[in-house]
Amino acid sequence: MEKIIQAVRGMSDCLPEECPLWRKVEDVIKNIIGTYGYSEVRIPIVERTHLFRRAIGEVTDVVEKEMYSFRDLNSENLTLRPEGTAGCVRAAIENSLLYNQEQRLWYIGPMFRYERPQKGRYRQFHQFGVEVFGLNGPNIDAELIMISAHIWRELGIDKHVRLEVNSIGSLEVRKKHRIALVSYFKRHVDMLDEDCKRRLHTNPLRIFDTKNTDVQKILGDAPCLSEYLDEGSKQHLIGLCKFLDAAGIAYTVNERLVRGLNYYNRTVFEWITDTLGSQGTLCGGGRYDNLVEQLGGKSTCAVGFAMGLERLILMLKKLELTQVCPSVDVYIVTIGEDSMVVSMQLAVQLRKELPALRIMNHFSGGSFKKQLKRADKVGATIALILGEEEIKKETVVVKDLINGAQNIYSQSEVAKYLAKLSR
Structure with missing residues (x-):
């Protein structure tokens, strides 16, 4: 008798008893984003591999180790999208959505990364993402954070999340910081594990994401990016904090906060929870003012965020906030x-x-x-x-x-x- 065919590891079925909770979360998100005047965009699940290499960065973990890539019958190198921003930017450029106009867009759907499956981290996962083009002030950064805070309140989890913000400055700032960072870590190379040694020569900022407790001991004295920030980035962060204060949104400025993708600049932020253990990041985002030009468009400022729906569902279950309307009247x-x-x-x-x-x-x-x-x-x-x-x-x-x-x-x-x- 043939062995029963099972789902691919890390790619789960959503069964009938689970779907009502998913629909509830999706409906809450869609209703809220609609009240802010944002427009839905639907982008392909498959894109050319080169798109992600150019957008995310050749030496990121996502591109180096996590993408589902393949060659199709026309010998094109294609990839199942590992995130939504690159595809949204590509669509905006290709369909002339950015010339002399602003766009406030949102999307929802599956993403794919080859990772070790665990609770809150899967090989097929779902994200809600928002991307804004053509607005460069800290006010729009603040509105995106307000939208996510609105979603937490509506779902009843606002008391179980905290916000961290930071500025990672401009490309020039990060180059100066990188030189100082590499110099510092080279003096402590004996304390680095193999993964951190590899990152030292590819993306030293990512060393701050290490879970290795021995490496973490030397991070406190490492050169801080805030010491190198240009005046424009400092003022942008100050402006963002003023808007958040006015909106009554509590936050912490975490000078060690970085994002895992290379396209970010200036504002970065994360919403974090302690209810899910190590998989505590519910939502993350920031500015990526150089990405449109990097992908062949005209220089366009941009900012966005993405939140993982699986982790939201897990959190609601953990907090016993799973009550949904019955499917039959x-x-x-x-x-x-x-x-x-x-x-x-x-x-x-x-x-x-x-x-x-x-x-x-x-x-x-x-x-x-x-x-x-x-x-x-x-x-x-x-x-x-x-x-x-x-x-x-x-x-x-x-x-x-x-x-x-x-x-x-x-x-x-x-x-x-x-x-x-x-x-």
């Missing part, structure tokens, strides 16, 4: 040979008159008791009962599954009763 119970046809006719009538009503017909037979158990299992609050007597009199029994009360209505008037309940 009304369950139609049938007794007798002729009742099935009538029940389906009734369902059609009710869907026409009450389009928002969620109705399920019982099709699998069984006793009256069994059918009511099924109604309860799917979360219905009302059962409509059709038996031989109701068929003859063209009536229907309406049973309230919460308090047990029941009444009889004509089949033509039951919609009016249900309409009152749904108000």
Whole structure:
């Protein structure tokens, strides 16, 4: 007998009992971003590999070790997108969305990275992302942080997250800092593990992300990027903090905060939680004012963020904030040979008159008791009962599954009763 085919490691099914919570989170996010006037964009899951190499950086962990890349039948090198910003920038350039105009865009969907699967970190994961083009002030940076804070409040997790912000300055600033950083770490090279030694010659800022406790001991005395910041970057950070203070959003300026992708400049920020252990970053973002030009467009300032939906779902489960609306409002119970046809006719009538009503017909037979158990299992609050007597009199029994009360209505008037309940 052939072995049962299983899902690819790190790529999980979302089962029916889990989907309502996913829909709740997605609906909250989409409703909130809509109130800020942002527009949805849908970008391909597959892009040319060269896009990510140019955008993210050849010597990042994502490009070096984590991308799902392949050669297609036309011998093109393609990659499953590991993040959304590069594809969104490519789409904006290709479709002339940026010339003399600003854009405020959002997207949601799966991303792919080859990593060691663990709770909160998967090979296929889902992100909600926001990208803004053509605005260069700290006010838009602050609005993106306000949007994410709005989402936390709506989901009920705002007391369990904290915000860290920083400025990583300009490219010129980072070059000066890099020289000082490399010099410092070379003096302590014996304390570095192999991964940090590799990063020393590729992206020394990433050494600050190490989980190695021995390496962490020497980080406190390493040259700090804030010592090299240009005046423009300093003022931008001060402006951002003023907007956050005015909005009542608490934050910490973490001078060691960096982001894992090479395209960032000036503002960077992360929302962090302690409820998920080591996978504590819920959302991260910042400015990337050079990326549009780097990918072939005209110089355009930009800022954005992305949040991981799997981690949001895990957090809601951990905090027991998983209550969702049931997927069914009304369950139609049938007794007798002729009742099935009538029940389906009734369902059609009710869907026409009450389009928002969620109705399920019982099709699998069984006793009256069994059918009511099924109604309860799917979360219905009302059962409509059709038996031989109701068929003859063209009536229907309406049973309230919460308090047990029941009444009889004509089949033509039951919609009016249900309409009152749904108000």
